[in-house]
Amino acid sequence: MDLKVISSKELSKSDPVFGQLSFDNHEQIVFCHDKDTSLKAIIGIHNTVLGPALGGTRMWNYATESDALNDVLRLSRGMTFKSAISGLNLGGGKAVIIGDAKTQKTPELMRRFGEFVDSLGGRYITAEDVGMSTDDMDVVREVTSHVVGVSESKGGSGNPSPNTAYGVFMGMKAAAKYKYGSDVLEGKSVLVQGVGSVGEALIKHLLKEGAKVIVTDINQERLEIVKNKYDVVIYEGNDIYSQAMDIYAPCALGATINDDTVNKIKAQVIAGSANNQLAEDRHGEMLQEKGIVYAPDFLINAGGLINVYAEIENCDKQETKRKTENIYNTTLEILERAAENGVTPNAAALKIAKERILKRKNEQLK
Numbered sequence: 001m002d003l004k005v006i007s008s009k010e011l012s013k014s015d016p017v018f019g020q021l022s023f024d025n026h027e028q029i030v031f032c033h034d035k036d037t038s039l040k041a042i043i044g045i046h047n048t049v050l051g052p053a054l055g056g057t058r059m060w061n062y063a064t065e066s067d068a069l070n071d072v073l074r075l076s077r078g079m080t081f082k083s084a085i086s087g088l089n090l091g092g093g094k095a096v097i098i099g100d101a102k103t104q105k106t107p108e109l110m111r112r113f114g115e116f117v118d119s120l121g122g123r124y125i126t127a128e129d130v131g132m133s134t135d136d137m138d139v140v141r142e143v144t145s146h147v148v149g150v151s152e153s154k155g156g157s158g159n160p161s162p163n164t165a166y167g168v169f170m171g172m173k174a175a176a177k178y179k180y181g182s183d184v185l186e187g188k189s190v191l192v193q194g195v196g197s198v199g200e201a202l203i204k205h206l207l208k209e210g211a212k213v214i215v216t217d218i219n220q221e222r223l224e225i226v227k228n229k230y231d232v233v234i235y236e237g238n239d240i241y242s243q244a245m246d247i248y249a250p251c252a253l254g255a256t257i258n259d260d261t262v263n264k265i266k267a268q269v270i271a272g273s274a275n276n277q278l279a280e281d282r283h284g285e286m287l288q289e290k291g292i293v294y295a296p297d298f299l300i301n302a303g304g305l306i307n308v309y310a311e312i313e314n315c316d317k318q319e320t321k322r323k324t325e326n327i328y329n330t331t332l333e334i335l336e337r338a339a340e341n342g343v344t345p346n347a348a349a350l351k352i353a354k355e356r357i358l359k360r361k362n363e364q365l366k
């Protein structure tokens with residue numbers, strides 16, 4: 001077999017890890033490999049000032065290892081600010097497993113991944129994300145206690161997605177209140193992009209409120225399931241961003257608000273569960289210039305994190321619901337504060353999150 005060996009000199013020129021644009025003073029990046037199970041995973045620990053780094057594990061068929069690294073760096077950073085803005089005593093971390101969750105995920109692979117998580121001694125706590133389920137977390141639990149989002153029958157908090165959807169719904173209502181003067185979504189057209197666990201649960205809240213729901217997904221099977229269960233319209237065109245709608249709810253993957261899409265978007269409000277919806281911060285500024293209200297993703301999609309946090313802090317369901325409903329107040333407050341200070345909602349939310357981390361860091365230094 002011909003192996004192209006890159007000299008350390010060449011590698012250092014390209015700075016593939018610390019030189020990544022997404023690298024933001026992450027504390028630790030762990031590359032995990034296991035030949036027997038074909039596990040290839042990266043765990044990113046961004047910041048542990050507020051507590052252990054908690055964040056889900058995503059399994060995705062990344063085109064390149066750089067894409068996987070970029071994703072884990074961005075996602076783990078997002079978790080730091082999500083915990084901070086939600087008032088939780090948690091840091092930010094995330095893991096990615098490179099591979100197709102449908103065909104390459106096995107219990108052996110999950111157990112081996114769990115052993116790597118365990119080796120970090122609790123600095124990183126894992127949970128489910130895209131390509132993962134509560135059942136997978138149950139398998140991970142066999143080898144480590146540093147996992148949340150396990151089944152209720154096993155003493156866990158179960159699938160976090162319904163609570164994520166509830167938080168997104170709260171954030172969406174707050175954004176609507178800010179934009180339209182009323183948080184009632186009846187009659188509003190909402191496009192849900194990605195009808196997976198969160199998207200489907202969000203649809204239920206929207207329909208209950210009388211919104212007109214349009215759905216899109218790259219997975220035809222999911223669209224069929226949703227169409228057969230709910231009174232929704234499937235988007236049939238080939239450019240969803242140009243579609244007329246009141247509210248755009250990105251519930252698939254991140255970076256959908258980018259140079260190619262930002263000028264096409266017709267929605268007046270953007271509120272969804274996907275992490276890192278803005279490809280870059282400047283896209284948030286572009287939305288603001290267009291008068292589009294953007295509810296920061298890491299703020300309104302914290303319901304799942306709040307749900308699994310109950311396993312660490314032993315909160316009851318009522319407390320989890322209260323914390324999740326509070327996303328409404330925080331979102332409204334941040335939208336108002338952003339307008340007062342002439343900054344984007346994303347920047348305003350980040351500022352509050354960073355201030356909380358800095359305050360705790362200073363207390364720890366005393």
Ligand SMILES: NC(=O)c1ccc[n+]([C@@H]2O[C@H](COP(=O)([O-])OP(=O)(O)OC[C@H]3O[C@@H](n4cnc5c(N)ncnc54)[C@H](O)[C@@H]3O)[C@@H](O)[C@H]2O)c1
Pocket residue numbers: 129130131160161162164193194195196197198199216217218219222251252253254273274275301302304305
């Ligand atoms: N599950 C949670 O509790 C939670 C919490 C916070 C954030 N999130 C984020 O919310 C998003 C959805 O999470 P989920 O748990 O529902 O995932 P999921 O895997 O159950 O669903 C995602 C859906 O999006 C679809 N999809 C992927 N690319 C698409 C595209 N380009 N266009 C349209 N559809 C596409 C997939 O086919 C799938 O049906 C993810 O970005 C996730 O990181 C989830």
